[in-house]
Amino acid sequence: KAGVTQTPRYLIKTRGQQVTLSCSPISGHRSVSWYQQTPGQGLQFLFEYFSETQRNKGNFPGRFSGRQFSNSRSEMNVSTLELGDSALYLCASSLGDRANTGELFFGEGSRLTVL
Amino acid sequence: DQQVKQNSPSLSVQEGRISILNCDYTNSMFDYFLWYKKYPAEGPTFLISISSIKDKNEDGRFTVFLNKSAKHLSLHIVPSQPGDSAVYFCAASHLADSNYQLIWGAGTKLIIKP
Numbered sequence: 001k002a003g004v005t006q007t008p009r010y011l012i013k014t015r016g017q018q019v020t021l022s023c024s025p026i027s028g029h030r031s032v033s034w035y036q037q038t039p040g041q042g043l044q045f046l047f048e049y050f051s052e053t054q055r056n057k058g059n060f061p062g063r064f065s066g067r068q069f070s071n072s073r074s075e076m077n078v079s080t081l082e083l084g085d086s087a088l089y090l091c092a093s094s095l096g097d098r099a100n101t102g103e104l105f106f107g108e109g110s111r112l113t114v115l
Numbered sequence: 116d117q118q119v120k121q122n123s124p125s126l127s128v129q130e131g132r133i134s135i136l137n138c139d140y141t142n143s144m145f146d147y148f149l150w151y152k153k154y155p156a157e158g159p160t161f162l163i164s165i166s167s168i169k170d171k172n173e174d175g176r177f178t179v180f181l182n183k184s185a186k187h188l189s190l191h192i193v194p195s196q197p198g199d200s201a202v203y204f205c206a207a208s209h210l211a212d213s214n215y216q217l218i219w220g221a222g223t224k225l226i227i228k229p
Contacts (some may be wrong), residue, residue, distance in 0.1 A: 042119075043204065045218075103164075108156065
């Protein structure tokens with residue numbers, strides 16, 4: 001069974017640009033969550049999608065947005081990039097009936113560097 | 116305001132000995148706790164969980180202890196092996212709220228010395 005796939009794995013952008021990251025969940029999983037990981041900060045929750053609807057949202061500015069498609073694939077977008085957006089962005093999928101039961105399956109992440 | 120705290124950024128343990136990773140939380144509504152392990156260049160993987168109705172859960176070499184009165188949980192790894200070297204994240208949730216998201220600690224890097 002294929003795992004969670006994130007693309008691209010690495011990317012470099014400059015301030016002011018925008019970026020789109022993609023996540024393909026495990027087949028059959030309907031929930032996709034996005035997290036930002038920075039050193040010393042753990043995993044900060046961005047948002048969660050279930051059946052194409054945003055079910056929950058973390059405390060990030062509106063520059064961070066996402067969507068989910070009918071095949072459960074998800075994208076997140078960050079506009080007007082800032083230096084502080086440099087981070088590892090992790091996508092996690094789960095069967096998803098409930099957002100909080102915790103057994104999430106993570107992808108390897110997309111490492112974003114903003115110069 | 117960090118609701119889940121892992122106060123040790125790193126921990127070094129001799130191979131074969133016990134590794135104890137600690138996690139404190141502040142929100143008394145949390146009723147479900149998890150540990151994840153993360154290797155470099157990989158996503159975190161689920162390790163073990165515990166519900167607040169229990170004070171201990173064991174899975175092979177891994178045991179999680181929960182002390183609700185102290186709002187503290189710990190992960191014990193016995194015996195520690197080189198492959199256990201990784202970053203360990205503690206996470207907490209409130210199961211009664213189906214939309215409640217996991218709250219994560221900052222992680223503890225465990226180094227197993229041969």
